[in-house]
Amino acid sequence: MRGTVLAVSAALALAFTAGPSLAKDQGAAAKTFITKAIQGNMAEVSMGQLAQQNGQSDSVKQFGQMLATDHGAANQKAQAVAQQMGVQVPTEPSKKQLADYNKMQKLNGAAFDKAFAQHMVADHKKDIAEYKKAAKMQGDPAGDYANQTLPDLEKHLQAAQQLQKGGGKSM
Template sequence: MKAATTLLTFATAAMLWGCGTSNSTDSTEAADSANEAVADSGQATGTTAVAEEDSKFAVDAANGGMAEVQLGELAQNKGTDPKVKEFAKMMVTDHTKANDELKALAASKNITLPATPDEDKQKISTDLSAKNGKDFDKAYIDQMVEDHEKTVKLFEDGQKNVKDAEIKAFIDKTLPVLKSHLDHVKNLDKTK
């Protein structure tokens, strides 16, 4: 029975995934839709599913984490200031590690994560790509301050609202790293 329920859940999520992406290239929206389908099918069949708020947190965290890696790689290539490049390298390393942990956790909880950053994050990357030299360095640092302020808030809210113990443990482990990134990038911003 459980196998049939799981199969039904995956089929429903796949259908929504396919339908949701025909008019949109935003894999974050598709992941949210797939997770809603899993939650709905779990409620309909009486099986336990991760709370919708918990899967929404995971999707948002993955979206931000992938964007940090993408922008960090860009800054390693386009940055001119060695401190900016060093920070970008740290972003790629730390966020890749957190992303991998989140992927494994999400898989164990039957949470669908986006495959790529959402359209807003992609636009930020495109806009940054158009900049060069010191303009790029300054724009990247400004973006990192903004992104990390939002991400720290997301994780702080997650500490209060997430119900799943393992996701909460991920938040508790990752939040201090995010706060140190924010402090680091704010200090870099003061020098620019």
């Protein structure tokens, strides 16, 4: 009997010490996610604007407009979540995102359309995976934001895949 009480006490002590640790890990993951989400939204707005300037097809330009609009709205929500969580709001996309933009900026016309569609498919697949992971953070503002934003990202992926199938010509 005494051994059982000790085992239960040890298990409870372990559970209580693991609980805050898990919460800290989720909190750190949420802060990292919301920071990356803001950077991603800024990058998508810029890419959307670039598509409107450098794209050849109307479909690429329309997709660019949709990106700029949707990710601009998503970024306002993400920034509010970051402030609520006490996370410093980034002021520019990541170095990789800036490099991708600079690379795309050098293209025009059909070459831009093809590269843009390809980039958007890959980028949105990666983003959807990250947002699905973050969406599992129950009761966390970052998790709620991820859940709310996923449908738009999935819509963007479908549109980008249509652009890619059409060689950047149709949506």
